[in-house]
Structure formats: structure tokens, C-alpha cells
Amino acid sequence: MSKIACFVEKYNFSDPTEQAALQNFKQAAEKLGQEFQFLFREDISDIPKFDAVFIRATTDPLNAAYVVSKTAWELGLKVIDDPESITICGNKIHQYALLEKYNVPRIPTIFLNKDELHHKKIKGIFEQLGKPVVLKAPYTSFSKYVEKTACESSFREVAKRFFKKSDVLAVQKFTPTAFDWRIGVLNNDILYACKYMIPKGKWKHGAKLRGKATFTWGRTVALKRETVPSRLREVALKACSVVGKGLYGVDLKEVDGDFVVVEINDNPSIYAGYEDQKDKDIYARIISYLSA
Amino acid sequence: MLVVSNLDLTIDSSVVKPSTFLGSTIKEATLNINNEYRYLKTGYYVSLHAEVLGNKVIPSCENIIDSSRTPVLLLRAARAGIPTLPFLVTDSVKKIATEMGFPAVLFAVNPFIYEGFKTAHNKSALYRAMKSLGMNYKFAVCAQPLKGEMVTFKSFFGKCESQDIASQNISRKLYEAFNIPVCKLHIQKTPDEAFLCGLEPINKQELTDQDLKTISKEVMLFSEQGDTLVVQNRLFC
Numbered sequence: 069m070s071k072i073a074c075f076v077e078k079y080n081f082s083d084p085t086e087q088a089a090l091q092n093f094k095q096a097a098e099k100l101g102q103e104f105q106f107l108f109r110e111d112i113s114d115i116p117k118f119d120a121v122f123i124r125a126t127t128d129p130l131n132a133a134y135v136v137s138k139t140a141w142e143l144g145l146k147v148i149d150d151p152e153s154i155t156i157c158g159n160k161i162h163q164y165a166l167l168e169k170y171n172v173p174r175i176p177t178i179f180l181n182k183d184e185l186h187h188k189k190i191k192g193i194f195e196q197l198g199k200p201v202v203l204k205a206p207y208t209s210f211s212k213y214v215e216k217t218a219c220e221s222s223f224r225e226v227a228k229r230f231f232k233k234s235d236v237l238a239v240q241k242f243t244p245t246a247f248d249w250r251i252g253v254l255n256n257d258i259l260y261a262c263k264y265m266i267p268k269g270k271w272k273h274g275a276k277l278r279g280k281a282t283f284t285w286g287r288t289v290a291l292k293r294e295t296v297p298s299r300l301r302e303v304a305l306k307a308c309s310v311v312g313k314g315l316y317g318v319d320l321k322e323v324d325g326d327f328v329v330v331e332i333n334d335n336p337s338i339y340a341g342y343e344d345q346k347d348k349d350i351y352a353r354i355i356s357y358l359s360a
Numbered sequence: 361m362l363v364v365s366n367l368d369l370t371i372d373s374s375v376v377k378p379s380t381f382l383g384s385t386i387k388e389a390t391l392n393i394n395n396e397y398r399y400l401k402t403g404y405y406v407s408l409h410a411e412v413l414g415n416k417v418i419p420s421c422e423n424i425i426d427s428s429r430t431p432v433l434l435l436r437a438a439r440a441g442i443p444t445l446p447f448l449v450t451d452s453v454k455k456i457a458t459e460m461g462f463p464a465v466l467f468a469v470n471p472f473i474y475e476g477f478k479t480a481h482n483k484s485a486l487y488r489a490m491k492s493l494g495m496n497y498k499f500a501v502c503a504q505p506l507k508g509e510m511v512t513f514k515s516f517f518g519k520c521e522s523q524d525i526a527s528q529n530i531s532r533k534l535y536e537a538f539n540i541p542v543c544k545l546h547i548q549k550t551p552d553e554a555f556l557c558g559l560e561p562i563n564k565q566e567l568t569d570q571d572l573k574t575i576s577k578e579v580m581l582f583s584e585q586g587d588t589l590v591v592q593n594r595l596f597c
């Protein structure tokens with residue numbers, strides 16, 4: 069029997085479908101004969117008492133979740149998300165640089181340093197990527213720091229804001245689509261597949277603040293994992309292979325009949341009735357991976 | 361060996377500015393000298409860029425992140441044989457008061473505070489410290505028992521300005537484990553022992569001309585040892 073700690077914060081229970089998913093993990097674990105316990109911030113020092121840690125709280129190298137992950141990893145526990153995945157996925161510059169290095173199909177991207185915010189550079193960016201462009205702060209999640217701009221003055225305004233926390237940011241070609249593919253990957257294998265529909269008149273699939281009850285998401289349409297087009301499967305798995313062997317949610321867009329990676333998320337959302345619509349065994353698969 | 365630095369080093373060989381390096385694809389073992397290796401700051405991106413290029417680099421991104429997360433720093437330091445004290449990571453005042461007691465020294469564990477610590481000799485001081493370090497109890501803190509006196513000093517390539525042998529040992533061993541060339545250490549001194557408590561960046565203004573000379577000398581020594589950058593290979597599984 070394996071003792072699994074599920075590291076959560078209070079906000080993980082504020083959305084009923086996320087709460088239901090967490091209960092599904094617990095039930096799946098118990099059915100498989102494993103012990104599953106929620107671990108809150110108060111008890112982080114209890115990590116050595118467990119065999120595995122499953123992190124559901126938002127991860128970032130600067131969050132308590134990283135401390136949890138690295139502590140578990142140092143002690144030889146099985147851990148999702150592992151510290152390296154948090155480090156890579158938590159920073160868009162890091163992951164885009166790796167996608168480029170390993171030639172994974174991606175959206176054309178330029179990195180911008182703090183001291184490059186001048187007319188010549190911005191002009192060059194617009195020439196290279198067209199208008200509008202998408203600016204991303206490296207630490208963004210839940211679409212919070214992803215903004216579109218079509219002129220130099222708003223480019224400067226957004227960039228200045230993003231530069232407050234990070235000295236480098238990413239600029240991308242604006243690539244709108246009707247939906248984002250979200251491919252769940254565990255241990256180099258497809259776990260689930262869905263389409264995150266982009267609401268009409270919008271270009272991002274959702275604008276949500278975790279822990280807040282109100283948010284607007286586009287619909288989620290799930291597919292059975294066997295039906296994922298083979299090229300999509302190939303690109304999604306290749307993208308994850310540059311990060312690691314854990315649990316990821318890869319966002320891809322279909323452009324001109326091929327697929328490009330928007331980003332690789334560690335700590336992908338799993339909400340009951342959404343990602344699990346077609347593949348009900350995702351809970352058991354993750355638990356089995358953790359207790360193997 | 362390539363030296364990338366934002367500091368005015370006085371060395372013979374050339375020093376590349378961080379912005380120049382970030383825009384380049386120089387494939388060479390890289391020594392990244394910065395007063396501030398903070399996650400998301402230029403010092404971090406220099407190491408990241410070097411790693412993505414496949415360069416050996418000091419310090420590594422992993423060590424930059426870990427050395428600034430106090431509980432991870434202490435855990436890894438203890439495993440490297442560096443004296444540390446048992447610690448608690450929690451957002452519960454009660455837990456610290458009952459399981460550890462007083463006096464205590466507290467470090468922040470949140471995305472916003474990266475320097476300093478607070479000490480608490482009783483419960484009300486502990487509440488105050490956790491309110492400020494936890495940003496209104498929103499985040500966890502790392503608590504350690506306070507057994508002696510807190511001292512803070514600069515450490516360059518593992519050499520520190522302290523005369524105390526135990527502190528010097530901590531500084532040297534910590535450099536061997538984390539390879540942070542320029543940093544400030546918080547150490548707890550008792551009459552016959554010393555314990556590592558925390559590490560933080562140095563403000564540029566805090567670096568004196570003498571400090572810059574010391575760092576430059578160390579950089580020269582480092583490059584004279586040839587291109588054999590010894591970087592610990594810590595593989596993830």
C-alpha cells in the first residue's frame with residue numbers, strides 16, 4: 069500500500085467540479101488499495117510520512133507547491149508535478165526555448181529583454197510577426213498575463229507592466245482559432261483529449277481567476293483518447309518529451325492543417341465532467357502512476 | 361570560459377554583459393556573475409540561456425531556485441553535511457508555538473518576499489511576524505528555533521568575510537553544494553557552533569569597491585583553473 073499526499077490549497081475546493089474531481093482521485097486511490105490524504109499548507113512538514121505526493125495547488129517555482137515538490141523529490145518520493153516540470157512549464161521563456169531547441173512545431177515567438185524596449189526593436193517585431201502580436205509574461209497562467217496589442221504605445225504599456233516581475237518576456241504571432249486542443253499526457257502517453265472552445269468574439273478559451281466563483285470559460289468537448297488524430301498525438305507527445313515524464317496538459321492549435329504548440333502546462337486542470345467526459349479512468353491511471 | 365556579468369569587474373579577460381549574452385548563441389562554459397540571481401530576473405535568465413544552449417554554467421537554474429526557497433535550501437544543505445536546525449514549513453501560528461516553541465526565526469515562503477527574516481520570542485511576536493512574512497497569513501513561512509545570535513555576511517565563491525571558522529565552513533560547503541558565487545548568508549551563531557539559516561541576493565549598492573576586487577580576483581582564479589567548470593550533475597528521475 070502506498071500513502072499518497074494530495075497537496076491542495078483552499079481554493080481547490082471552491083469550484084464544485086474541481087472538488088468532485090478531487091473526491092474522484094480519493095475514491096480511485098482507495099479502490100486501488102492506496103491511502104489518499106489531502107495535505108494543506110499547514111502540514112507541509114509532514115511530507116516525509118508519505119510515499120508519493122500529488123500536487124493540485126497551483127505550481128510555480130516561487131510557490132509553496134515548489135517547496136512541496138522539491139522536498140518530496142529530494143526524499144525520493146514519487147511526485148506529480150516534479151520540480152523540473154514545474155520549473156520548465158512555470159516559465160514560458162524556458163519552455164519556448166526548449167521547444168525551439170528540439171524543433172517542436174510552435175507559434176513563432178520572439179523573446180524581449182527589459183533593455184530592448186525601444187522603437188527599433190518593436191518595429192522589427194511587428195514587421196516579423198505582423199499585427200497584432202500577443203505578449204506573454206513568462207509566469208502567466210489562467211490567461212492572466214496574455215495580451216494582444218497592435219500598436220507601439222500599447223505594446224510599451226503592456227510590456228512595462230510585465231517587466232515589473234520578469235526581465236524577459238515572450239512576443240508571439242497572433243494565431244486565433246475556434247478552439248484549443250488540450251491533450252492530457254501522463255508518462256509519455258495520451259491520458260485524455262479535449263477541445264477547449266473559444267467563446268464567440270473572444271480569442272482566449274477562458275479568463276478565470278482560481279478561487280473566484282465567477283469565471284467565463286468556453287465549453288469543453290472531450291474525445292476518446294483513441295480517436296486523437298495521429299499527427300496531433302505525435303506533436304503533443306513530442307512537446308511533453310522535452311519537459312519530462314509527468315502529467316501535462318498540452319495546448320495546441322490547428323493551423324493550416326498542422327498542429328502548433330501554444331504551451332505545455334504542468335498541473336493541468338482536471339474537473340469532473342470536463343476532462344474526464346470520455347475517459348473515466350484518468351483518475352485511476354494517475355493514482356497507479358503515483359503508486360507504482 | 362565565458363564570463364557574463366552585470367558588475368564592474370576588474371579583470372583582464374573580457375566580460376560579456378547579460379543583455380549581449382542573452383541575444384547570442386555563444387556555446388562555451390559560462391560563469392554567470394550577478395549580484396542578484398533571483399528567479400525571473402536577468403541573473404536567472406543568463407543561467408537559463410546558457411543551459412538551453414547546452415553550456416555548463418555556474419550557477420545552475422536549479423540551484424538558483426533552490427537556494428532562495430529556504431526550506432529547500434535547508435534540506436539540501438543538511439544532506440550535504442552543512443549544520444542546520446530542524447525547521448517547520450507552515451502557515452499555522454499554533455503549530456510553530458506548540459511543536460517548536462520560542463524563540464524562533466522565520467523566513468518567508470511566498471513569491472513576493474525574497475530578503476530578510478524575523479525573530480519571535482513569544483506568541484504575540486510570532487503572530488506579528490507571520491502576519492507580515494505570510495502577507496496577512498496568506499502564505500506559509502519557514503520557522504527554525506533560535507538558539508543563538510543571527511549574523512549576516514556576504515559570501516563570494518564560498519569565501520566569507522567572517523573570522524569565525526564554523527561560519528567559514530558553512531560558506532565554503534554551501535558554495536560546493538549550490539555554486540552561488542555571490543550571495544549573502546544568514547547564519548545562527550552559538551558560542552561553539554554555527555547553523556545555516558538562509559541565503560539571499562546582495563543589492564548592488566551593498567557591494568563595495570573592495571568586494572568587487574575580491575569577486576574579480578576569484579573570477580580570475582576560476583578562469584585560470586582552465587575550462588573545467590565543475591558543475592554538479594543532479595539528474596531528475
Ligand SMILES: Nc1ncnc2c1ncn2[C@@H]1O[C@H](COP(=O)(O)OP(=O)(O)OP(=O)(O)O)[C@@H](O)[C@H]1O
Binds near residue numbers: 209213245
Ligand atoms: N499567439 C497566440 N495567438 C492566439 N491566441 C493565443 C496565442 N497564445 C495564446 N493564445 C490563447 O490565449 C489563451 C491563453 O494562452 P496561454 O495558454 O499561452 O496562457 P496561460 O496564461 O498559460 O493560459 P492557461 O493557463 O489558461 O492555458 C489560450 O486560449 C490560447 O489559445
